Amino acid sequence: MTARSQIPPAHGSLRPDTVVVAGGRPAPEHDAPVGPSIVLTSTYRGSGGLDPADRAYGRYSNPTWEDVEDVLARLEGAERPGLLYASGLAAVASVLSLVPAGGRVVMPRHSYQGSLALAADLVSRGLLTTTAVDVADTEEVVAALDGADLLWLESPTNPMLEVADLPALLAAARERGVLTCVDNTFATPLVQRPLDHGADVVVHSVTKYLAGHSDVVLGAAVTSDAGLRARLKGHRSLHGAVPGPFEAWLALRGMRTLALRIERSMATAGELARRLREHPAVAQVRYPGLPGDPGHERAAAQMDGFGSVLAVVPVGDVAAAEAVVQSLRVWTPATSLGGVESLVERRRRHHEEPHSVPETLLRLSVGIENVEDLWEDLDRALSGIDR
Numbered sequence: 001m002t003a004r005s006q007i008p009p010a011h012g013s014l015r016p017d018t019v020v021v022a023g024g025r026p027a028p029e030h031d032a033p034v035g036p037s038i039v040l041t042s043t044y045r046g047s048g049g050l051d052p053a054d055r056a057y058g059r060y061s062n063p064t065w066e067d068v069e070d071v072l073a074r075l076e077g078a079e080r081p082g083l084l085y086a087s088g089l090a091a092v093a094s095v096l097s098l099v100p101a102g103g104r105v106v107m108p109r110h111s112y113q114g115s116l117a118l119a120a121d122l123v124s125r126g127l128l129t130t131t132a133v134d135v136a137d138t139e140e141v142v143a144a145l146d147g148a149d150l151l152w153l154e155s156p157t158n159p160m161l162e163v164a165d166l167p168a169l170l171a172a173a174r175e176r177g178v179l180t181c182v183d184n185t186f187a188t189p190l191v192q193r194p195l196d197h198g199a200d201v202v203v204h205s206v207t208k209y210l211a212g213h214s215d216v217v218l219g220a221a222v223t224s225d226a227g228l229r230a231r232l233k234g235h236r237s238l239h240g241a242v243p244g245p246f247e248a249w250l251a252l253r254g255m256r257t258l259a260l261r262i263e264r265s266m267a268t269a270g271e272l273a274r275r276l277r278e279h280p281a282v283a284q285v286r287y288p289g290l291p292g293d294p295g296h297e298r299a300a301a302q303m304d305g306f307g308s309v310l311a312v313v314p315v316g317d318v319a320a321a322e323a324v325v326q327s328l329r330v331w332t333p334a335t336s337l338g339g340v341e342s343l344v345e346r347r348r349r350h351h352e353e354p355h356s357v358p359e360t361l362l363r364l365s366v367g368i369e370n371v372e373d374l375w376e377d378l379d380r381a382l383s384g385i386d387r
């Protein structure tokens with residue numbers, strides 16, 4: 001088998017937009033393939049004994065996962081390889097398993113609805129309790145930390161785009177010995193690095209921006225802490241939410257263009273946010289990149305950009321909001337986000353979505369199409385032309 005695909009140590013200081021291209025490739029030997037292989041195996045040849053460092057079996061490790069895990073760690077600035085999972089929610093479940101039975105988790109009221117539903121399920125079975133907080137209200141979050149076991153953060157939040165003061169909250173949790181995890185799916189490590197701000201663990205739905213082409217479901221957890229990593233890996237091995245090697249390969253293939261995709265989609269998101277704010281058929285736009293947005297100053301201080309998701313509340317009732325979604329032609333009406341194609345969804349169509357999310361709120365995931373085509377489509381749909 002070809003040698004392990006590490007970026008040579010001499011190049012350890014490469015910038016993130018180079019890491020996504022250079023990482024996870026075979027060692028530079030003559031006739032080596034330029035790109036990584038998909039290693040399809042359920043088991044590994046052993047040496048007689050059982051060394052804990054052995055690959056041993058396909059539920060514990062896989063070289064194709066490791067290509068991606070190495071790149072994710074470099075992007076997040078972690079001292080240890082990341083851990084790939086079968087989905088983002090599997091990574092979330094693994095982190096929640098770190099909470100002792102009967103423990104308490106502080107969670108943003110507005111989080112990814114799957115994470116909220118998973119936590120609610122654990123609560124309903126008496127395994128933990130949760131305290132819901134407004135993540136933009138630093139005092140409220142800090143007040144909830146005493147005696148908590150885990151501070152779960154999302155910033156910007158899905159779908160309300162509230163921005164948490166990451167450095168302040170992570171420091172407050174550390175002082176109180178509360179474990180912290182940041183879901184960094186919306187920002188990506190090119191825009192926000194929670195470990196640098198003091199987080200213990202970062203999770204990703206790799207399904208979204210990292211893989212970037214709406215063709216794979218995958219997740220990841222990243223930490224610099226050896227003990228936490230061992231517990232997470234143990235949970236992954238025992239619970240079996242492991243990714244397929246092909247999905248891992250697809251994710252790395254997608255990540256090659258992450259920097260370009262993010263640059264383009266963020267620029268377009270900013271432009272659309274400015275135009276939408278002026279549109280007569282729009283009641284409200286939430287986007288941290290807009291000066292005047294409640295999260296703007298914080299986001300500018302802790303992020304290298306503002307992401308590519310917008311929350312837009314059109315004028316009118318639920319039927320009118322649905323009509324906007326259904327009359328779009330360039331935008332695709334679908335759940336999910338972070339792909340090359342622009343998607344739009346009225347979030348409250350999901351019954352699990354918190355009722356504090358406005359019923360007419362549309363979540364826009366801005367892709368990499370031409371900004372004018374996206375704008376003309378939105379303008380036409382919002383203005384009720386062809387409806």
Ligand SMILES: *Cc1c(COP(=O)(O)O)cnc(C)c1O
Pocket residue numbers: 087088089090112114115154158183185186204205206207208217218219
């Ligand atoms: C999609 C999403 C998840 C869940 O990831 P899956 O890959 O769908 O399991 C978790 N957090 C956020 C913020 C998401 O957008």
